[in-house]
Amino acid sequence: MRVPRALIVAGFRRYATYRQATVAGAFTNVVFGFLRCYILLSIAESAGGSMVGYDPTQLVSYVWLGQGMLAVVNSWTMLDLAERVRSGEVVSDLLRPIDPLWTYMWTDLGRGGFAMLTRFLTPLVVGELCFGVYVPDNPLTYPLFLLSVVAALLVGFACRYLIGLCAFWLLDVRGVSMMWVFFSGAASGLYFPLAVLPDWLATALWAVTPFPSLMQASLDIAVERGGLAHGLPAFGAQVVWVVLSLLACRWVQTRAVRRLVVQGG
Amino acid sequence: MIISARGLRKDFTVTRKVGRFRRERHVVSAVDGVDLTVERGELLGYIGPNGAGKSTTLKMLTGVLYPSAGEVTVCGVEPVAKRTTLAKRIGVVFGQRSQLWWDLPLGESFALLRHIYRVPDTDHAARLTRCTELLGLDEFIHTPVRQLSLGQRMRGELTAALLHGPEVLFLDEPTIGLDVLSKQAVRDFLGELDQRGDTTVVLTTHDLADIEKLCRRLVVIDHGRVVHDGTLDELHTRYRSRRVVVADLDAPWPTDLTLPGAEVTAVEADGHRVTLTLDGIAAGEVVAALARAVPLRDLSVQEPEIEDVIARLYRSEA
Numbered sequence: 001m002r003v004p005r006a007l008i009v010a011g012f013r014r015y016a017t018y019r020q021a022t023v024a025g026a027f028t029n030v031v032f033g034f035l036r037c038y039i040l041l042s043i044a045e046s047a048g049g050s051m052v053g054y055d056p057t058q059l060v061s062y063v064w065l066g067q068g069m070l071a072v073v074n075s076w077t078m079l080d081l082a083e084r085v086r087s088g089e090v091v092s093d094l095l096r097p098i099d100p101l102w103t104y105m106w107t108d109l110g111r112g113g114f115a116m117l118t119r120f121l122t123p124l125v126v127g128e129l130c131f132g133v134y135v136p137d138n139p140l141t142y143p144l145f146l147l148s149v150v151a152a153l154l155v156g157f158a159c160r161y162l163i164g165l166c167a168f169w170l171l172d173v174r175g176v177s178m179m180w181v182f183f184s185g186a187a188s189g190l191y192f193p194l195a196v197l198p199d200w201l202a203t204a205l206w207a208v209t210p211f212p213s214l215m216q217a218s219l220d221i222a223v224e225r226g227g228l229a230h231g232l233p234a235f236g237a238q239v240v241w242v243v244l245s246l247l248a249c250r251w252v253q254t255r256a257v258r259r260l261v262v263q264g265g
Numbered sequence: 266m267i268i269s270a271r272g273l274r275k276d277f278t279v280t281r282k283v284g285r286f287r288r289e290r291h292v293v294s295a296v297d298g299v300d301l302t303v304e305r306g307e308l309l310g311y312i313g314p315n316g317a318g319k320s321t322t323l324k325m326l327t328g329v330l331y332p333s334a335g336e337v338t339v340c341g342v343e344p345v346a347k348r349t350t351l352a353k354r355i356g357v358v359f360g361q362r363s364q365l366w367w368d369l370p371l372g373e374s375f376a377l378l379r380h381i382y383r384v385p386d387t388d389h390a391a392r393l394t395r396c397t398e399l400l401g402l403d404e405f406i407h408t409p410v411r412q413l414s415l416g417q418r419m420r421g422e423l424t425a426a427l428l429h430g431p432e433v434l435f436l437d438e439p440t441i442g443l444d445v446l447s448k449q450a451v452r453d454f455l456g457e458l459d460q461r462g463d464t465t466v467v468l469t470t471h472d473l474a475d476i477e478k479l480c481r482r483l484v485v486i487d488h489g490r491v492v493h494d495g496t497l498d499e500l501h502t503r504y505r506s507r508r509v510v511v512a513d514l515d516a517p518w519p520t521d522l523t524l525p526g527a528e529v530t531a532v533e534a535d536g537h538r539v540t541l542t543l544d545g546i547a548a549g550e551v552v553a554a555l556a557r558a559v560p561l562r563d564l565s566v567q568e569p570e571i572e573d574v575i576a577r578l579y580r581s582e583a
Contacts, residue, residue, distance in 0.1 A: 006380035014368040017409070092364035094329050097352040098381055258331060 003098065004106045011110020022114075025071060026122040033067040033123050037131060040192075052195035058223040061134035064127025065222050066190055066215060071119030072112050072149060073156040073214050075184040079104060081164030082173045094257065101249050105157055112153040134223050141224055144231060148218040151238035155213045158245030159184070165249070168256035183209075189216030206237065210245060213238040267433055267465050268303035268326060273335035274489075275321050295321040297489030298335070305432075306462040308455070310480030311469045314579050318489040319469040320359075323435050326467070327357055340432055353382055356426030360438035363418065364425055365410045371421045372406045375428060382429035389428055396424040399454050416447025423454060433465045434458070440472050452478055473571045485578060493578060497571065504577050506569035510541045510551055515560035522558055527551045537562075 015022075040059045044051040054062060070076075081104060084090040093100040127133050136142065163180055166173045185191055188211040194202045206212050217234035220226065275296040280288045296318040303309050313319050324330040325337060328344030328351050337344060340354045357364075365374040379389045397403055400420040405413055413421065419439060426434060436455075440448045456479060458464055470476065476483060476497065483500060485493040493500055500506075510527070517536030518529075526546030532539050543551055548566045555561065 003380050003383075006377055010366060010369060010373065010377050013373065014366065017368050087362075089362045091324065091329055091359060092357075092362055094348065095327060095352055095355075095357050095364070096381055097349045097383075099349070103381075260330060 004102075007103060007106035008110035008113065011107035011112075012114045013110075014107070015111045015114045022118050026119050029067045029070060029119060029123045030126050033064055033127065034130075036067070036191075037063040037127070052193055053225065054193060054195075054223065057132065057134045058225065060127055060131040061223045062193065062219050064123045064131070064133060065219055067123040067127075068120035069149060069152065069215060069218060070190065071115040073152050074108075074111070074115065075156050075160070075188070075190075075214060076181055078173070078177050079108070079157075079160050079164045081161060082167040082177075085164065085167035086171055094260075099250075099253075101161065101246070101253060104161060105154070105246075108157045109150075109153065112150075116149070136222070136224050138224065138228065140228065141221060141231070144228075144235060145218060145222045148221050148231075148235050148238060151235065151242050152214050152218050154242045155210050155238060155245055156184070158242070158249050159210060159214075161249050162245070162252060165252045165256050168259065183211055184214055187211035188214040189219060190214075193219075210241040213241045266302045267305045268301065268339050268467070270299055270301040270322075270326070270337045271335055273299040273301070273322065273325060273337055274333045275318070275325060275330060276333040294333075294489050296325070296332075296486075299486065299489070299491055301484065301491065301494075303465060303467065305465055307482060308459040308466040308480055309468065310476040310483045311467055311486065312471070312473075312476060312483065312575070313469075313486035315471075317486045319486055320437055322486065323357075323437050323467070323469060327351070327355060327435055353429060354432050356429070356431035356434045358419075358422045358426045358434070358436045358439050360419070360436075360441040363410070363422065365418070365421055367411050368409060370407045370409050371402070371413065374410060374421070374425060375406075378425055378428055384429050388430060392428050392430060393424070396427060396454075399457060400424060400450060416443050416450070419443060419447065419451060420454075423451065427458075427464075431464065433467065436466065436468045436470075438470055438472075439468070440470060440475055448472070448474075455479055473575055477571050485575070487579060500578065501569055501574055504574045506574045507545075508543045508548060508569060509567040510543065510548060510555070511565050511567065512539050512541070512552075512555055512561055513537060513563040514539065515562050518559065524551055524554050524558070 037060060040051060040063060041056055044054070044056055044059055049056070051059060081090070081100075084093065090100075093103065096103065124133065159180065163173055163176050166176050170176070187194075187205050187209060194205060194212060194216050197205070212234075217238050220234055221231040224231070273296055274294060276292045276294050278290055279293050280290050283289045299318070299322055301322075311319055311322070321330065325332045326339050326344060328339075328348035331345050339351060342351055344351055365371065366377065369377070375393060378384075379386075397406070400423065402420060402424060405417045408417075410418060410421065423439065440451055443451065452475060455466065455468070458466065459479065468475065468480065481496060483493065483495065483497055484491055485500075493503070509530075513534075514537050518532050518539045520532075524541065527541040527543050530540045530542045541551060541555075552564060552566075
């Protein structure tokens with residue numbers, strides 16, 4: 001475990017050097033947290049006190065935990081990989097005695113750890129102080145939520161890694177990453193709970209896409225929507241997506257390296 | 266031998282637009298049948314003009330690129346199939362790319378590499394101490410890599426490539442863009458590495474002073490093919506490079522004077538300066554004959570320029 005630990009620490013340290021960016025990011029998360037919170041609470045109020053099964057306290061938690069998770073899952077920021085493929089720097093990654101997939105994954109976990117301590121906790125504390133968040137009844141919810149966040153981070157990482165690998169074919173992945181940013185927001189439960197969508201669409205998203213595993217699963221576990229009867233299968237789906245998406249990364253990477261053309265001589 | 270390549274080739278398919286909608290595909294051979302053997306402990310200069318196929322060869326030797334044809338082994342293994350195994354036995358520095366972590370201090374990059382390469386603490390410490398002394402890393406080892414100058418970063422890259430004790434070190438233009446002092450530091454370091462003899466070095470460069478100062482053996486590649494494999498002296502002989510004697514005289518040059526083995530190529534300063542090009546004869550013999558014939562005030566012997574001979578080689582292969 002020395003190599004993973006060293007890479008996790010390096011990922012943590014790497015992001016810890018950008019303190020001003022961390023403060024600015026947390027501030028932005030908090031501002032948008034207020035906006036989203038007031039919008040969802042007013043919808044719930046106009047709907048008679050709850051919104052698609054979430055009571056106001058659950059909605060408050062949903063919003064503020066979501067604002068915190070946003071930085072942990074980090075869907076909107078692409079990995080360096082695509083840029084390194086474009087510039088040819090990926091050569092250095094391939095010349096190490098460790099698969100680049102694991103190097104990037106452990107480093108991203110370190111980044112997630114730093115985000116958890118800073119960008120996740122800040123909105124949560126603000127949400128608690130200004131609105132009062134939902135406190136889970138079942139003690140199992142806490143470890144399950146933490147594991148679920150790790151799974152969400154890994155699914156997000158694997159999807160972003162796949163987008164980075166697209167650079168081996170496309171060179172410029174901006175189009176793919178824009179599509180990803182749209183779907184990872186709208187279809188993950190970040191903007192609104194997926195329960196507001198028609199049943200068939202929500203079911204399809206849960207069944208065949210990784211998007212609910214990025215946010216919705218963890219947030220439902222945290223606010224105990226449907227209790228463990230919903231939370232455990234949701235976590236199970238996340239684990240399946242972690243495995244599937246990492247396998248996809250390995251498969252695509254093997255093909256990408258086989259057709260590698262190192263850019264720039 | 267530690268490196269062996271036979272008939273090594275790399276083809277790239279290039280598409281070209283012809284007409285409004287049609288694209289034509291054609292194959293370009295970046296490396297076209299390179300044969301190369303390198304013995305353990307050698308310091309080999311691998312040079313050629315831009316686009317000759319130097320970097321592509323290096324990438325095939327390190328296992329990053331799949332060869333289109335040919336056989337290659339490095340440290341006894343096939344590079345592509347055993348890339349991660351081979352990575353522990355080789356070090357690579359690409360002058361225009363970085364293997365260091367941009368956001369971390371240089372020392373932390375080294376510590377991370379120790380874990381990645383699973384290097385025992387004592388070995389890592391000993392190698393780092395040696396590199397620190399030879400490359401003067403002390404003053405910037407705690408500086409984040411993004412804040413280092415190019416020369417400092419390159420010294421860091423060299424260290425990073427050597428900390429796991431590689432058997433072969435591949436250097437792709439390690440002195441590109443460096444100032445005189447940094448170039449000197451890198452060359453001195455490589456010279457010291459060569460003297461120890463425990464690391465084989467393959468050096469590609471456009472800086473011919475690197476070659477002149479460091480490499481006993483020179484492999485020149487052009488259009489993907491090896492066009493010279495031998496010493497620099499052999500290259501001079503092949504292209505009839507000639508030394509030049511420039512003499513300042515106290516009396517005007519007697520126009521009817523001839524010196525065996527030397528050709529008068531210029532007479533200047535009202536006959537008080539003469540330039541003689543030697544045709545394989547020792548400079549001492551010509552100087553002695555010159556001193557007997559006319560009173561000498563000053564004299565200089567100019568070695569043939571490596572740039573000239575390499576340029577002639579490139580032109581002849583073009």
